[in-house]
Structures are given as C-alpha cells and as structure tokens.
Amino acid sequence: MRTIRTATLADLNSITAVEAECFPPAEAATAEQFSDRLKRYADYFLLMFEDDKLVAFVDGFVTNERDLTDEMYENAALHDENGKWQMLFGVNTIPAYRRQGCAGELIERFIDIAKEQGRMGVVLTCKYRLIHYYEKFGFVNEGLTAKSTHGGAEWYQMRLYLLEE
Template identity: 40%
Template sequence: MKNIRPATESDILSIAHIEKLCFPAAEAASLASFKSRFNAFPECFFVLEIDGVVVAHTNGCRFNQPALPDELFENATLHEPSGKYQTVFGLAVLPTYQSKGLATELMQHFVDVSKSRDLCGMFLTCKEHLIPFYQQFGFTNLGVSDSCHGGARWFDMRLDFL
C-alpha cells in the first residue's frame, strides 16, 4: 500500500539513506543536516512509503523571498516559519522505485500542501535535465541560478500561487 505523509523524527535515518543514494556526495545533505532541518521545520518534510517502508522524501524550509540561497541548505535557523514561499531542497526516490511516478506524486502532494497553507508560491533549484519535470507542476524556469551548491550548475524555478 502506498502512502504519502508528514515525516516523523524516526524517518530521518531513512531520509538520509535515500539522499545518499540519490545525490552526489557534494550535493547530498548529511544526517546531521537532516536532523537540524527537521528540528527547525518538521511541517515541511514529507515521505512516501510503500507497505510501511519509506522509499521517497522531500523537504524544504519557508522563506520570505522567492529565492533559494545556498546558505539555506546548511543553516536551518534561516527558516522563516511565516515565510510566504516554500522552498524545495530536494526530492529523492530510492533507485529501485524510480520511474514509477512516485516523484511526481510526492511533488504534487508538496505543491498541494503548500497551496493550502496560503503561500505565495514555491521556489527550487534543479539541474537542466529536470526542468521539464518541474514545469509539469507549473514551475517557471528563471534561468541559470547563482547557486554553486555542490559545485553543480543549477536553474532557478518558481511556482506562483497568486
């Protein structure tokens, strides 16, 4: 049985494991980073589980500007609980569960929850090959990002709700 739900503290080890498998070491958040983030913004963590096993996750902090400065990835205290934009730090699915539509379902859930929270929109950075994936949710490509997170080339993507 498939279920999307808010993450709990007991999910953090699974979340960190999925992250490590899905992202290059320079880009993947550490277990310590996930713990810090979860303590600061647990309401912004979601997991997708199949038969009780966490196979995918997404998270991001709230911010008052449609931006995702690199500092947000490492400093959970920059989370603004009343921020009008939901950022997306990452969306990851265990490799054995990829290409089954799970990332799409989890991202749609995150978008729907963010809309229900009366936010102005969402903001994320992604690699070029993922631009069409995020465009299907209504995100607009704003071009090459100033981000140098993990030494990669990123693109700024914004989704406006209002």
Template identity: 35%
Template sequence: MSITFQPARPADLPAIMAIEHAGFTPAEAASQASMAARIAAYPETFITAHQAGRLVGYVVGPAIQRRHLTDDLFEIAQPNSKTAPYLAILSLAVAPEVHGQGIGSALLAALSDLGKRQHRRGLTLTCLAKLVPFYTRNGFVSDGQSASTHAGEVWFDMVKQL
C-alpha cells in the first residue's frame, strides 16, 4: 500500500498523540501541549505519513545548530532557523498495527530529502541501544553514549550526514 507524506497540521494532533503514547513510555512521550507547540513552531520539518487516508506515523525534526541534540529541545519549540546545519529528530513513531512495513524508514528518507533540499549538513538524534541497528541500517553512525538524561534512560547519539 502506498504512503503519502505531508506536513503536520493541528487537526492531526489526536492521531499523533495516540501513536506517541503507543511508541514511548510515559516518561519518554511528549505531552499534548509540547506536541502542539512543535506542530506550530516547525510544521515544515514535522512530517506525517498517511496510508489509505489514515495517519500512521510521523517524524519531528527541528533545525538546530549543534551536531547533537540537547534535552532542552524536548521542552522548548522554537521556529526553524534557515541556516541551522542539522535537523534533530525528537520523535519517530509508527502506529503499532503497521510496524514492519517500512514506514519508519520511509519517514527518515523523507526527512533526509527535505534536509538536502534545505541544504542541511545532517540529521541527528538520540536513541536507546536497542534501536541503534535500525538507525544504522538507515544511514546513521553512532557517536557513542549521549549526554542526554531524558526520561532517565541511557541514550546514544546518532548522526546521518547529508
């Protein structure tokens, strides 16, 4: 089945939050207010995936100046800078019923393509150890353990050069 992509809209918030809560622990998940702020602050780098007219996944990638994201990005949504060299992936999530269909990888490819069109240097994210192989398969390289303490977890910095 084909996947279409579009910028996140405020009307997408209920579907986004359902997927967010299915994919992340309560400590890791963004609040509804935080997610609404992200949609408002950087809709051009908040991409939703749709299958048969239904929102089935999303990736949130605000533009930042640094190679690695910092925990304050999870709390404060500021408009994208046109000159920031990196897109920082704060969330990549796919509805559980469509896992294994390549939607997460397709969202990463869509954000990579957008980053190239915007002349960004790369994509950056933090992930749990269990997800390092997934991101490696999608062109990311590990920069080792992150300084992030988000949700009390151990995170790993991953970067994909564009």
C-alpha cells in the first residue's frame, strides 16, 4: 500500500539513499544538506512509501525570488515561509518504481499545496530531455538558465503560474 506524508529528521537516511539512487554524485544533495533542509522546511518534503520503504519524494522551499539559483540548493536558510514562489528542487523515484505514476502524484500534490497556500507558482529546473514531462503538469519552459549550473549540467527553468503576478 502506498502512502504519502511530509518528512521528519528521522527520514534523513532514507531520503539521502533515494537521492543517491536518482542523481549522479555531482548533482545529488548530501546528508548534511538534507539535514539542514529538514530542520528548516520538512513540511515541504513529500515522501511516498510502499509499506515502510521510501520509493519517491519531492522537496523544495519557498522564497520571494522568482528564479531558482544554485545557492538555493546549498543554503536552506534562504527558505521564507511567507515567500511567493514554491521552488521544486528534486523529483526522486527509485528505478524499480519509475513509470508507475509515483513522481506525477507527488508533483500534483506539491502543486496543490502551493495553490492552497496562495503561492504565485512553482519553479523548477530540469534537463532538456525532461521538459516535455513537466509540460504535462502545466509548466512552461523559460529556456536555459544561467542561474543554475548545478553539478556541471545544463538546466532549463520551468514555471507553473498559479496566480497572476
């Protein structure tokens, strides 16, 4: 049975392990980074479990900055509970659970929460090959971003407007 809940610091090891399965070392957040994120905004992590096993999660913080920057990955203190924009830092699904709707369900729930909280929208960056995936949720490609070169990769910024600016 699959369940979804927000995170606690007790989930740190599971979150770090899933991240390591989903991203190359240069792009994966470290246990230390996740620890800091969980201490500052655990309610902005959505975790999906199959029984007791973490199989997927999404996370990101809230800010008044319009664009996602590399500094945001590194500095959880930039989280602003009253921010206008919900950032989406990571969409993680372990390989055995991919193509089963796990990520999509978490993204939709993440969007719904941002909408309920009155955020202007949701912002993420992705690699070129995933643009079409996020467009299915209503995200619009804003092009290659110079504000994120995380892990030495090229990132495209995508935005989903929930309210008019």
